[in-house]
């Protein structure tokens with residue numbers, strides 16, 4: 267088994283490259299090593315690292331994630347972003363990670379190819395991204411097709427393409443996309459390193475608009491199924507495949523709900539926890555929320571999904587063999603909960619055709635879809651409230667946000683069209699919409715020039731001076747936690763009330779668990795066994811699980827040592843939290859005296875209580891991730 | 896006797912966290928567990944045996960994504 271981690275350093279400015287080897291033991295995977303490289307080069311170079319975990323190419327399902335790390339342009343701190351399946355072909359390069367530095371003289375495609383034992387061939391080929399993005403099928407999809415069409419024949423086996431879209435050029439929250447290709451055609455099962463703005467980083471800092479990679483290098487991956495079955499039998503009395511099948515039920519099809527995937531299962535269970543119309547639903551009473559959920563989500567948005575996608579079994583994998591088949595599709599449209607939530611109910615869209623139109627437009631532009639939806643819903647509310655005029659934002663209409671009279675099809679289509687217009691305005695910097703330095707900067711600027719009512723409606727997490735992130739779409743306190751990395755699941759996002767200090771500790775515990783599977787490059791949808799088995803697997807294969815866990819804890823501590831979370835800058839964040847707390851007490855009947863005490867504190871001094879709550883979470887995080895000697 | 900999510904519960908001495916969760920009908924794969932306020936990593940569910948009187952909290956986690 268691998269005893270070293272091989273990093274291919276590529277300088278995009280000079281095309282110079284070299285391989286550096288790191289021993290397994292002090293280093294274990296793309297997160298801890300990515301953090302090390304980011305810190306080592308800090309002040310000299312910005313680096314973007316992407317690579318696989320040590321289990322890539324093994325028989326463990328879900329072990330082929332491609333993990334991106336580096337300083338995030340939008341978050342303003344170290345970030346980790348994971349892309350499904352793209353590690354499988356990366357593994358054929360015979361290196362574990364690429365660490366990219368420098369800036370290509372002109373926009374380029376990075377080509378990485380390797381035949382058997384030969385060296386990795388590295389080529390930087392100039393392209394005209396504007397022309398490619400403007401060609402059919404548009405944006406990242408056009409870039410993927412162009413790059414695949416031009417270079418794929420140079421590879422002995424089907425390569426994989428990472429691509430960015432125009433959002434990477436115009437904003438700090440451009441993502442990186444990659445769809446597997448089969449028989450020379452895209453599968454439409456796009457996978458994304460969505461959060462953290464690594465598409466913007468790749469393009470703006472390195473002048474790279476796509477990477478194509480592949481090879482035929484065979485290395486020594488763990489492929490002994492009989493042995494793995496025995497490990498699983500010892501713990502679960504089941505073979506690996508059977509345990510994995512059981513643990514991924516929700517992502518495939520859950521008979522309990524008659525649906526599957528994150529979209530299906532989440533919308534089947536949200537009820538009154540639905541977040542809609544830029545979180546204004548958090549200010550409503552429960553009957554209003556449940557009525558909206560029933561009429562527009564359960565009886566329409568979700569129903570369409572179940573009929574079109576689930577009943578017709580339109581599903582795929584991310585590119586690796588996986589029984590979860592979590593990519594739920596309707597033709598070319600892939601449906602995940604969070605993008606179809608932010609560019610769905612959060613924007614006043616409750617119809618699949620409308621959501622497809624807007625999501626496809628944002629995806630083609632190459633946005634972090636969750637952040638894009640959060641920004642759009644905020645801008646829509648500013649229009650709805652008359653705080654901004656359509657002309658300010660380069661559009662012609664106002665949103666239709668009358669929840670009571672809402673027409674699921676016509677009003678959703680109208681709002682989606684407005685969203686499409688706003689995206690075009692962002693890409694073209696129309697009116698006041700300059701998002702080149704991010705949405706927090708824009709909120710600050712607009713609040714100063716047009717009034718604070720604008721900024722107070724934008725729900726986001728603030729980090730360092732300009733860092734920002736639209737939170738994960740779960741209505742709970744965890745989603746707004748002051749963690750060093752937010753916008754992914756390095757926190758506890760269950761729906762129960764947890765006193766904030768304890769929540770901080772839980773967040774820290776969850777962060778460590780998520781780091782374990784990210785560092786091994788395992789898809790978190792397999793965490794039903796992966797979190798529990800990972801240390802055992804490391805012990806069996808590398809014989810040093812204790813060291814691995816120590817490195818993970820140290821990594822969590824190091825990431826947290828860079829924690830520059832800033833207290834909530836938007837009043838709507840407080841509405842979000844207080845709405846959650848009141849709902850726990852008044853709707854779900856939680857009698858925890860701590861909950862009552864916090865609600866009273868909020869009623870007495872809203873902002874002061876919010877600050878105390880925030881700090882209590884932070885204390886819980888720090889006391890867990892800091893070593894006291 | 897132990898306390899599971901604040902409620903007293905008969906306890907077989909020596910039972911692991913995993914066994915306690917399963918006997919209460921909770922899916923360990925979807926639980927975020929604390930024992931006397933301390934987070935328990937899933938890899939320890941089969942190893943840790945709460946003592947009588949312990950306070951075990953098993954919170955349900957959403958799937959995410």
Ligand code: SF4
Nearest residue numbers: 350584588590592789
């Ligand atoms: S669950 Fe989905 S993303 Fe994860 S490995 Fe399976 S198909 Fe890929």
